Every structure is written in structure tokens, then in C-alpha cells.
Amino acid sequence: MGLLKYIARRLFFLVFLVIGVSLVVFVISHSVPSDPVLANLSQRNIDNPEMVEAFKAKWGMDKPLYTQYFIYVGNLVQGDLGTSIRTQRPVLDDLQDYFPATIELAIFSIIIAIIFGMLFGIISAIKRNSAMDQLIRGISVLGVSVPSFWLGLMFLLLFYVHFGIAPGPGRISPYLKPPVEVTNLYVIDALLAGNWSLARDALWHLLLPGLVLGSFTMGLITRTTRSSLLEVMSLDFIRTARAKGLTEKMIIMRHALGNALIPVVTVIGIGFGNLLGGMVLVETIFAWPGIGQYAYKAAGNLDFPAIIGVSILISINYVVINLLVDILYGILDPRVRYH
Amino acid sequence: MRKNLRVLVALLTCVLLFVVGCGVSKDAATKPEGSDGAKQLIMALDPDYETFDPGLAYEVYALLVLHPVYDTLMQFEDNLDAPIDGIAESHEVSKDGLTYTFKLHKGVKFASGNPLSAQDVKWSVERSINLKGNGAFLTDGIKSIETPDPDTVVFNLKEQDASFLTKLTYNAFGVIDSKLAMENGATNAADASTSDKAKLWFDTHSAGSGPYVIESYTPKVEVVLARNKNYWGEAPYYDKVVLKAISDPGTQLMMLEKGDIDIAFNLGPEHVKQIQDKPGIEIKKAQSMTLTFLLMNRDPKIGGPIANPDVQKAIRLALDYQGMQTIAGEGSITPVAPFQVGFLGTLPPRDPKTAQDIEKAKELMKKAGYEKGFKTTLEVATLAVEGMDLPTLAQKIQNDLLQIGIETEIKTSDIMVALDPYRKGTQALSLWYWGPDYPDPNTQLAFLPGNPVGLRANWTAAMNPQLVELGKKAAVEVDKAARVKNLEEIQKMMDEDSAFNVLLQHARHYATRDNIKGTDYIDLYKINLKNVSAK
Numbered sequence: 082m083g084l085l086k087y088i089a090r091r092l093f094f095l096v097f098l099v100i101g102v103s104l105v106v107f108v109i110s111h112s113v114p115s116d117p118v119l120a121n122l123s124q125r126n127i128d129n130p131e132m133v134e135a136f137k138a139k140w141g142m143d144k145p146l147y148t149q150y151f152i153y154v155g156n157l158v159q160g161d162l163g164t165s166i167r168t169q170r171p172v173l174d175d176l177q178d179y180f181p182a183t184i185e186l187a188i189f190s191i192i193i194a195i196i197f198g199m200l201f202g203i204i205s206a207i208k209r210n211s212a213m214d215q216l217i218r219g220i221s222v223l224g225v226s227v228p229s230f231w232l233g234l235m236f237l238l239l240f241y242v243h244f245g246i247a248p249g250p251g252r253i254s255p256y257l258k259p260p261v262e263v264t265n266l267y268v269i270d271a272l273l274a275g276n277w278s279l280a281r282d283a284l285w286h287l288l289l290p291g292l293v294l295g296s297f298t299m300g301l302i303t304r305t306t307r308s309s310l311l312e313v314m315s316l317d318f319i320r321t322a323r324a325k326g327l328t329e330k331m332i333i334m335r336h337a338l339g340n341a342l343i344p345v346v347t348v349i350g351i352g353f354g355n356l357l358g359g360m361v362l363v364e365t366i367f368a369w370p371g372i373g374q375y376a377y378k379a380a381g382n383l384d385f386p387a388i389i390g391v392s393i394l395i396s397i398n399y400v401v402i403n404l405l406v407d408i409l410y411g412i413l414d415p416r417v418r419y420h
Numbered sequence: 421m422r423k424n425l426r427v428l429v430a431l432l433t434c435v436l437l438f439v440v441g442c443g444v445s446k447d448a449a450t451k452p453e454g455s456d457g458a459k460q461l462i463m464a465l466d467p468d469y470e471t472f473d474p475g476l477a478y479e480v481y482a483l484l485v486l487h488p489v490y491d492t493l494m495q496f497e498d499n500l501d502a503p504i505d506g507i508a509e510s511h512e513v514s515k516d517g518l519t520y521t522f523k524l525h526k527g528v529k530f531a532s533g534n535p536l537s538a539q540d541v542k543w544s545v546e547r548s549i550n551l552k553g554n555g556a557f558l559t560d561g562i563k564s565i566e567t568p569d570p571d572t573v574v575f576n577l578k579e580q581d582a583s584f585l586t587k588l589t590y591n592a593f594g595v596i597d598s599k600l601a602m603e604n605g606a607t608n609a610a611d612a613s614t615s616d617k618a619k620l621w622f623d624t625h626s627a628g629s630g631p632y633v634i635e636s637y638t639p640k641v642e643v644v645l646a647r648n649k650n651y652w653g654e655a656p657y658y659d660k661v662v663l664k665a666i667s668d669p670g671t672q673l674m675m676l677e678k679g680d681i682d683i684a685f686n687l688g689p690e691h692v693k694q695i696q697d698k699p700g701i702e703i704k705k706a707q708s709m710t711l712t713f714l715l716m717n718r719d720p721k722i723g724g725p726i727a728n729p730d731v732q733k734a735i736r737l738a739l740d741y742q743g744m745q746t747i748a749g750e751g752s753i754t755p756v757a758p759f760q761v762g763f764l765g766t767l768p769p770r771d772p773k774t775a776q777d778i779e780k781a782k783e784l785m786k787k788a789g790y791e792k793g794f795k796t797t798l799e800v801a802t803l804a805v806e807g808m809d810l811p812t813l814a815q816k817i818q819n820d821l822l823q824i825g826i827e828t829e830i831k832t833s834d835i836m837v838a839l840d841p842y843r844k845g846t847q848a849l850s851l852w853y854w855g856p857d858y859p860d861p862n863t864q865l866a867f868l869p870g871n872p873v874g875l876r877a878n879w880t881a882a883m884n885p886q887l888v889e890l891g892k893k894a895a896v897e898v899d900k901a902a903r904v905k906n907l908e909e910i911q912k913m914m915d916e917d918s919a920f921n922v923l924l925q926h927a928r929h930y931a932t933r934d935n936i937k938g939t940d941y942i943d944l945y946k947i948n949l950k951n952v953s954a955k
Contacts, residue, residue, distance in 0.1 A: 115836035119843065123478055123554040125857055127843065128872045135552050135613060168470050168639065169619055178639055234670060242674045250671045252641070255462050255664055255680050259638060368666040370640035383836060 084411065091404050098400060099393050100154060106392040107150050110385055117142065117383040121166050140166055153389070162393070163386035167378065172390035175375060180394065181265035182252060183371035186294065187356035189287040193295035194302055195349060201299070202306020202345075203333065209311065217303060224300030230362035233293045237366065240289065248286045250368040257282060290367040294360060298352030305348045309341040316340075342413050350406035357398045458659040461936070461952055463683040464675060466667040472634055472643075473622035474594035475547045475612075478554035480855070483591060484946045485643055485663065488656070490594030490628035493522050493541065493573070494585050496944055500762055500859040502900075503585050507536070507595060507629065508573075517580040517898045524571045530597035531626065531633045531648040538567035543598040543608045550612035555592040558858060580896035582903055583860035589944060590858060597627035631656045631950045640665050645949070657938075657953030669807075673931075676701060682936055685946065687929045688807030689749025701931050705751045706941030708928040709760045710806050711854045712748075712813065714921040715847060719878035723848045725794045727878075729917055734784035736921045738824045742772035743816055744923055748808045751927025757914035758854070758867040758922050762943070764900070765861055765907030769925070781824045793825020799850040800830060801838040806926035813923070814851050845876045851923075859944050861907050865891045867920055868910070877919035887913050 117140075118133055126132040137143040141152060156163060162172035198221075205217040240247030252267050253259060260270035260279055268287075271280035313319065314337055322332045359373025372391060379387035411417045468479040474490050487495070495506035505511060508522040528536040542565045549559045561581045566574040577584065587593070596606070604625070605617035626634040629652065632645035645661040664681065666672050672684035673691050677698060695701050716732045717723030725731055741754045753769040755761055761769055785791055800814040811832050818828045828849065841847050854873075857863040866873040868891040870881025881888045887910065894906035914920075932939045938951035 113836070115834070115840055119839040120836055123557070123857070124872070125557040126554055129557065132552060132556070139613070169476075170623075175639070237671070237674055242677055245678070249675055249678060249680050250666065251664070255662065255675070256460065258644075259641070365668045366671055368664070368668070368671055370638075370665070374640060374667075381836070 084408070088404065088408070091400070091407075095397065095400050098396060099157070102392055102396045103154065103157060103389050104150070106389045107153065107385070110383070110388050111146060113383065115383060117166060117385065120381075120383045153386075157393075162390040165379070165384050165387040165390075167382045167384040167387065172386050175387065176372070176390060176394055177265065179370060179372045179375040182369060183357060183359050183373070185252075185266045185268065186287060186290055186369060186371065187353060189291040190295035190356050191298060191349065191353045193291055194298035194352060197295075198299040198302025199306050199345065201303040203310060203338070205303065205307040206310035206314065207329070207333065218307075221300040221303035224296040224303070226300075227296070229293050229297060229360065230366055232296060233290065233363050233366040236289045236293060247289050248282075250366070252286055252369065253279065253282050254286070290363055290369055293363055293367075294356055298349070298356065301348050301352060302345060306341065306345050309344045310337060313337045313341040339413060343410060346406055346409050346413065350402045354399045354402045357402075358395045459657065459954070460660045460662060461658040461683075461949070462662045462664060462681045463685060463947070463949075464664045464666040464672040464681045465683075465685040465946075466669075467643075467663065467665050469643075471619060471623055472626065472637065473551075473553075473619045474544070474591040474596060474628075475551040475616075476553035476555070476619060476622075477591055481946065483944055484949065485634070485645070486591040486594060487630070487945045488632040488645060488661075488949045489626045489630045489634055490591055490596065491528075491536075491630050492589050492591070492593050492595065494588040496589055496859070496942060497948075498940070498942070500943060501764055503589050506589070511585075513898065517896065518577045520575040520577070520584060522573045522575075524573065525652060526571060528629055528652045529650045530600065530629045531650050532597050532600050533650060534597050534599050536595060536597070536629050537570040538573045539570070540598045541565075541573045541595050542567050544596040545593055546608040547596070547601075547606060547612055547616070548592040550608060550610055551616060552613040553592070555590060558587045558590050558592045580898060581862075582895060582897055583858065583862035586860040586862075587858055595629060597629070600627045632661060635660070656950045661949050661952075676931055676933065679933065683930065683932045683939060683947070685930045687931055689751075689927070689929055690807075692750075692929045692931065695931060700934055702934040703929070703931050704939065704941065706928045706930075707751070707753070707760075707762055707943075708806055708926045709762065709856050709859065709943040710926045711755070711758060711760065711922055712805055712808075712810070712924040712926070713758060713852055713854065714817070714923060715842070715850045715852055715877050716919050716921065717845065717848050717877050718880070718883060718919050719845070722846055722878065724796065725788070725790050726796055726848050728788045728790070730784045730788035731790060732919065732921070733917075734781040734788070734824055735821065735826070736918075737775075737777045737781035737784070738826075739776060739817065739820045739921070739923070741770060741775045741923070743820075744813060745772055747813055747816060748806070748924045748926055749929065751929070753925050753927075755922050755925050757911040757918065758873075758920055759861055759864045759907065759911055760856065760925055763856075763859070763861045763864070765904035767908060767911045776820075778823055785824050790825070793827065795827045795829070796849055798828040798830050799838065799841070799847045800832055801835040801852075802832050803835050805853040806928065808924075808926065810851055810853070817851065817923075842876055845878050847876075856943075862895055865895055865910075867914075867918075869919075874919065879919040884913075884917060887917075 118136055119127060122136055141149055153163060165172050165175055168175055201217045205214045208214045241249050257279060260267055260274050260276060263270045263273050267283035268280050271283055319332060319337055322336050359371045359376060361373040361377045364371045364373045376391040379391060467481045469477060469481050469485060470479060471477050472485055474486055477486060491507035493506055493508040494503040496503055507525055507528065509525045510523045512521045524538060530536055545559060545565060548556060561577050563576045563578045601618055604621040607616050609615055624637045631648055631651045633648045635644040635646040637643045642665060643663040647656060647659050669686050669688055669691050672686060673695060675681045676684040692703050716726050718727050720727040745752045753761060754772060755769050756767050759766045798814055798818060800810050803810055814830050818830055821828055842850060865871060868874050868887060869879040869884045870888055890906055890910050894903060894910060897903040897906055928941055935955050936952060937955050938953050939947050942948060
């Protein structure tokens with residue numbers, strides 16, 4: 082019951098967070114010394130006062146700033162994020178189009194990052210200071226420090242163009258038609274439509290961008306797992322376990338790993354939050370229509386409704402992920418209590 | 421260690437299995453869509469379109485999609501010299517240049533099967549006027565539209581407009597199936613800018629009579645055009661055209677090399693070099709209509725020494741145009757005035773080898789009283805024009821101007837920030853770019869004194885009344901020979917006295933697979949998709 086109350090309370094505060102984020106983003110984006118009229122109207126129309134007035138009236142820019150904000154919040158509490166000036170579509174529709182592509186890639190990337198990151202971290206900790214440890218530490222440093230757009234380009238050049246063993250950019254092969262939209266997660270939608278070959282193609286296209294994006298988080302997870310595990314392995318209860326004659330494998334899997342996981346889960350949470358925020362450069366290289374590209378274009382056009390919409394979405398992501406991480410803490414460590 | 425290795429090997433095997441397993445689908449993927457062997461063209465581009473509503477769309481790539489979907493009364497075929505009849509069978513211009521009468525092709529049907537009539541033309545143009553979209557200014561000169569019979573449309577103009585036929589090639593004049601559009605929320609009423617609800621419908625559907633229809637549109641992913649089975653003209657070669665949104669030129673290049681796409685449209689000069697000797701690829705070069713120019717303010721309070729016409733001429737003579745063309749890439753040229761090569765009446769471009777004359781420039785500086793030079797600011801937006809970085813060009817200008825004693829400090833800012841002072845005319849010296857509003861020299865008259873762009877340099881009509889007069893004449897002259905003469909005279913005068921110095925008319929680089937043809941560049945449509953076919 083304590084847990085449910087805790088979740089309900091956290092979600093309740095989410096409402097205030099959303100309004101707070103909208104206010105901060107609204108103030109910051111309206112402080113930029115430039116004019117959305119210039120960004121969105123053609124040169125000819127800017128010269129025509131009637132057109133400028135019509136534009137301002139259409140987007141409510143003829144009203145005082147505080148009125149504009151209150152209208153926005155009024156609509157927001159009814160679930161209406163407004164209409165994008167640039168695409169002239171409801172922001173919610175735009176987000177529904179772009180965000181699933183990001184979710185699909187983020188999930189795939191985080192799975193790769195968790196599997197390899199934790200495994201490498203465990204091996205590295207067990208074989209501390211061995212050649213294997215050095216190799217893994219080298220890989221994790223590379224994963225964290227190599228710019229992902231460069232890695233993306235190299236992967237495409239090597240595995241797609243040169244060797245021809247990996248898929249090209251895009252969510253599916255250019256010859257194929259996207260699946261009928263249900264969730265807009267292509268793999269799921271293709272499976273729902275019973276199109277197995279399209280599902281495989283969509284999954285196949287997640288490989289390179291997934292590896293590129295996953296490599297950064299993988300590096301972080303590897304390093305955190307290693308250091309956390311090393312710390313736990315030096316504690317008294319591990320010595321006791323050893324004294325009891327348990328095998329090294331049992332000590333790690335049953336006793337050490339669980340205790341070492343809390344900082345790792347935190348890193349995974351932050352990494353997943355970052356991935357869900359979209360990655361403009363990697364999305365551009367892999368022609369991936371994700372939220373990063375949408376946010377980038379929105380900012381370039383001073384498309385206020387879209388900018389605020391994306392900011393709210395990203396802040397909700399973090400709140401939900403942090404909540405999940407907190408819940409996981411409790412599962413991993415029964416001493417954690419929710420208040 | 422051995423155990424760990426085993427785990428590692430097992431993991432790598434899993435990854436390999438995944439790759440191979442999914443890779444199997446690659447064979448299926450490389451087959452053209454559909455088992456019926458439908459012919460499909462795939463073009464990659466970095467699109468800017470946000471809507472396919474012909475009454476609203478006014479982006480650079482809008483007509484690439486809308487030209488093959490919506491017929492227009494007039495159209496361009498191979499060059500931008502003069503438009504030819506489109507859905508109009510013939511046209512007639514009254515002697516006073518105020519009335520344009522069009523006879524429509526008979527028996528034309530929309531893709532829906534509805535017949536196309538003069539009423540549809542009138543309805544479509546009225547909708548564009550009342551929607552007040554970005555392209556609505558093209559309709560500004562229209563006084564009234566009459567439809568004396570179902571096959572005749574008459575446009576009455578408020579005043580003569582030498583560019584009216586060219587304006588008719590735009591999608592703002594695209595003929596819409598009014599019956600179908602109204603069923604989906606469209607209206608031509610005076611309050612259409614607020615009461616028309618068809619924009620979202622038009623984004624994923626179409627109501628035209630052109631060779632293709634819009635089959636689907638997924639923002640930032642693709643637009644799919646399918647053959648219009650009711651098309652009145654010769655059917656296009658491809659059953660489907662897929663326009664893929666791939667913004668990175670490097671990615672486009674890789675996909676072209678692999679044969680995954682047929683056209684890579686947004687390449688820079690450096691990309692072209694990479695594929696010069698690659699088999700199966702044809703490199704295409706064309707003249708873009710985009711200009712890069714220097715704005716030199718004529719108001720002494722803002723420009724200081726820059727406002728002096730002799731200093732402005734000295735700047736024109738001090739620059740190394742050959743070096744700038746090297747920065748902009750092969751195929752770029754330097755027109756003598758803000759009139760693009762390719763438009764009616766444009767003079768041949770400057771010879772970059774002889775255009776620079778430092779001695780003469782120094783003499784002019786002396787004449788202006790600035791023999792020892794001066795300091796000023798060169799403002800530039802941080803963006804790339806046709807693959808060329810504007811701040812890089814600013815550095816080149818900075819070096820060139822040092823030779824005549826002008827010391828410039830480069831001030832960079834984001835385009836959204838830079839636009840404001842540019843439009844208000846408060847920049848002393850700045851570097852800008854320009855794309856024509858429509859493919860006719862009339863759109864370039866904006867650079868003349870007293871006109872919108874001229875005023876951004878505070879170049880008022882009173883400063884060169886002769887040029888202003890000539891501009892007015894050129895804007896309305898319907899006789900081609902007389903118009904060319906006027907335009908040539910304007911350019912010669914602007915070469916002598918202008919607040920603008922055109923630095924570059926850029927080149928457009930793109931590449932196609934070598935088994936297709938009909939992909940020649942035409943600035944308005946980019947590529948006329950109707951004409952593309954297999955070799």
C-alpha cells in the first residue's frame with residue numbers, strides 16, 4: 082500500500098512539474114531576441130502588414146504574453162498541447178508520429194547497453210587488472226568518449242557500404258512500405274499485421290543506430306558495474322561467503338551483484354532518459370524520424386507550441402523513469418522504504 | 421577466464437545470429453514493392469515541405485511534389501525562359517495587358533473521375549487568395565476571375581504584370597477538384613483563412629488532375645506518389661515515386677552507391693568528388709537560383725563610411741571572386757547584378773579572373789576620402805547556403821577588404837537573430853543569401869532602390885530615380901524584346917551604382933543512378949518527376 086501511495090503522490094506532483102516546465106520554457110523561448118513572424122512567414126508576406134496581422138491573430142501573438150501563457154495552460158490541462166506553427170498540425174499528433182521512432186530505438190539501444198555493459202562490468206571486476214579487464218575498460222572508455230555521429234558514419238561506411246553486411250539508414254528498407262499504424266513502433270506494428278519479413282527488416286534496421294547509441298550508455302554501465310561490484314566484493318559479508326566455501330560464481334550472482342546493482346540502475350535510468358530525449362546527429366545520419374529532429378526543427382523556427390510540447394514530453398520521461406528507478410531500488414534492496 | 425570467454429563467444433554468436441537472421445529479410449527488402457513488378461523511383465532529399473495543400477504550400481520543395489499532382493494553367497518544361505501552356509490549351513493576352521484568357525483542354529478529369537471545369541480553376545485560385553498562405557502574394561494582382569463557359573477562364577488584373585504567366589505555374593494556381601475538396605472541409609469563402617479545415621486532409625490525399633496522386637505522406641519519412649489512372653496526358657513511366665526524407669548528404673551518397681535509392685539530391689561539391697569514378701552513378705550539376713550577396717547600407721548614420729557609393733564600388737572591385745567561387749564549389753558564378761543567370765534578360769556573369777582590380781579600388785577609396793581605410797563590422801548568419809558555410813565566406817571577404825584598408829570585424833549570429841536587424845535595415849555591412857520568390861526577373865526588382873530589399877540597405881527611391889523608373893517599366897512591360905532591353909539596362913546601372921554586391925550564384929550538385937533519365941534540374945520543380953524514366 083505504501084508503494085501505491087508513493088506512486089500516486091509522485092504522479093500528482095507531475096502535474097505541477099509539467100506546468101513549471103511549460104512556464105520556464107515559455108519564458109526562455111520568448112526571451113530569445115528574434116521574431117517567430119520572421120521565422121515562419123515568407124519574405125513577401127512579412128512586407129504585407131495585413132498578412133503579418135493575420136498570422137499574429139491566428140497564433141494568438143497579438144495578445145499580451147501573460148494572456149498567451151494562460152490560454153496555453155488552460156488548453157494544456159485539457160490535454161491540448163496546441164498546434165505547431167511549422168507543421169500546422171496538433172503538437173500531440175506530431176509527438177505521436179515522432180516519439181515512437183525514438184522509443185523503439187531507445188529500447189533497443191538500452192537493451193544492448195544493459196546486456197553488454199553489465200556483462201563487461203562483471204567480467205572486468207572479477208578479472209581486475211588482467212588483460213581482459215584492461216581491454217574492457219578500453220572499450221568502455223571508447224564507448225563513452227567517441228562521438229556518436231562519427232561512430233555512426235564509420236559503422237555505415239564499413240558495415241553497410243563497404244562490407245554490405247548491415248542495413249542502411251531508415252527504419253525499414255527504402256523499397257518497403259511502412260506497416261499500418263497501430264503503435265507506430267514498426268517492429269510491433271509489422272508483427273501485429275502478421276508481416277514477419279517486415280518485422281525482421283525493421284528489427285534489422287535497429288542494429289546500427291542501436292549499437293551506436295547503446296555504446297555510450299554501455300560504457301557508463303560497464304564502468305559503474307565494475308566499480309560498484311569491486312566495492313561490494315571488498316565488504317565483510319563477501320568474505321564470510323567465501324569462508325563458507327561458496328564458489329566465486331555463487332558469491333557474485335547470489336550475494337554481490339544484487340547489492341552492487343543500485344548505482345547501475347541509476348545509470349541505466351539516466352541513460353534511458355537521455356536516449357528518449359532524441360539524438361539529433363545520430364537521427365540525421367541514420368535518417369531516423371525521431372523526436373530529436375522534430376525538436377531541432379521546432380527550435381529553428383521558434384515554433385513555441387512544439388518547443389514546449391517536446392520539453393514537457395522529455396520532462397515527463399525523466400519523472401517516469403526516475404519513479405521506475407526508485408521502485409527498482411525497493412525491489413533490489415528491501416531496506417528501502419517509500420514515504 | 422575460460423568461462424568468461426565462453427560467455428563472450430556465446431554473446432557474440434547471439435549477435436551474429438541476430439544479424440544473419442534479420443539479414444535474411446534483406447533479400448525480400450531489395451525486391452521492388454509488390455509482386456506485380458510495379459516500377460518504383462526512389463529519390464532522397466532534405467525536404468522542407470510541411471504541407472501539400474496547394475493553397476498553403478510555399479516551401480522550396482513544395483512544387484517537386486505538387487507539380488506532378490496538380491495541373492496548372494501554365495508550366496515550365498526545360499528552362500525558365502518562358503512558361504508554356506499547361507492545362508490550358510491556349511491563352512491570349514489583351515493588348516492593354518490587363519486581361520488573360522485561357523482555353524482549357526477539353527474532357528479533362530480529376531483523379532477522382534470528376535470533370536475539370538473553369539469553375540474549378542476559379543474556385544482554386546479564390547481559395548488560395550482567401551487562405552492568405554505564404555504563396556498568396558502571387559495572386560495579389562488579380563482583380564477578378566470570370567468563367568464565361570466551362571472551358572474558358574478569364575483573369576482581369578489590377579495593373580499590368582509581366583510575370584503573371586510565370587506566377588500561374590505555382591501551386592497557388594494549381595487546379596483543385598473543388599467538389600472533392602469541399603467534401604473534405606475546403607472552402608473558397610472570404611474567411612477561408614480560419615474556416616477552411618482541409619489542410620490535414622490535403623497533406624495525405626490529393627485532389628488534382630496531374631499524372632500522379634499523393635498516396636501517403638509520413639512526415640520526416642516519405643511521400644509516396646502513385647500513378648493517376650485518370651490522367652489526361654501521356655502516362656508517366658513509374659508507377660510509384662517515393663520521396664525519402666534523408667537530410668544528411670553523406671547518408672544520401674552511401675544509399676545511392678549501394679543502389680538503395682535512384683537520386684541523391686542534396687550533395688555538396690565535396691561529395692561529388694567522392695563518387696566521381698564510381699560505376700553506376702551519374703553526377704549532375706546545374707545552376708541554382710540562389711544568390712549570396714553583400715548588403716552595404718546607404719544611410720551614413722548606420723553605414724558610416726560604408727554608405728559612400730564610391731566605397732561601395734571600391735568594395736565591389738576589391739573582392740576576389742575566383743577565390744569565392746572556389747569556396748562555393750565548381751559551377752558557381754558571379755552575376756553582375758542581383759539577376760540570376762537563367763532568367764530572361766540576365767547579362768553574362770563576371771569574369772572572375774578580371775573582376776578584381778585592387779588599384780582602381782584604392783583610387784576610389786582615396787576619392788571617397790578613406791585612403792587610410794577604416795574599421796567596420798561585417799554581420800553574418802551562421803548557416804550554410806547550398807552547402808557553403810556563410811561565415812567561411814565572410815572570412816574571405818575580411819581578407820580581401822584588408823587590401824584596401826577596410827578592417828572588418830566579423831559578427832556572427834543565429835539566422836533567427838540576424839533576420840531582425842536585416843529587415844529593419846540597421847546593418848552597416850552584412851552577408852546574405854536570396855532565393856527568388858518565383859522564377860521571373862520581376863521578383864529581383866525587389867533589390868531596386870525604394871523596393872523592399874533595397875530599403876533594407878536604406879537605398880531609397882530618391883537616391884537613383886532613373887533606376888526606379890526603369891524598374892517600374894520592366895515590371896509591366898509585356899513585349900519580350902523591350903523587357904529584355906529594360907532589364908539589361910537595369911543590370912548595367914546596378915553594376916555602376918548599387919547598395920548590393922552579388923558575390924555568387926550557387927551551383928546545385930546531385931547524382932543519380934546511371935540507368936535513369938529525365939532528371940535534369942529545373943529550379944522551380946527541382947526535378948520534373950513526370951519526365952523521369954528508365955534508360
